[in-house]
Amino acid sequence: MNKTLQPKFKTEICDNCKKEFKRGWIPNLGKFSNINLISHWTRDESKTWRGNKLVCVPCLLEWYKEDKTEFKKIVPANRYQTFANYISRGLIKEYKE
Numbered sequence: 001m002n003k004t005l006q007p008k009f010k011t012e013i014c015d016n017c018k019k020e021f022k023r024g025w026i027p028n029l030g031k032f033s034n035i036n037l038i039s040h041w042t043r044d045e046s047k048t049w050r051g052n053k054l055v056c057v058p059c060l061l062e063w064y065k066e067d068k069t070e071f072k073k074i075v076p077a078n079r080y081q082t083f084a085n086y087i088s089r090g091l092i093k094e095y096k097e
């Protein structure tokens, strides 16, 4: 795809809080950010958090910080480590233009 034609983000609705959020385009991957997908962390399409599949960053952080038991139940240990690592590197953040 021509670089100038690549989207910067797309607007999505969070399954959990129903608010709009922007999902950033990752040029290196040629796709939209995976961080908002619950299945990206669970590595299993059938696993959802409270029935949610796509969530905004504040809800993602709520899942991780305030629902840790559930988080650890459905996210494999190595993915949990990756998530914690992303947090410490400031990579779990809302898309800003």
Ligand SMILES: [Zn+2]
Binding pocket: 014, 015, 016, 017, 018, 019, 055, 056, 057, 058, 059, 060
């Ligand atoms: Zn949300």
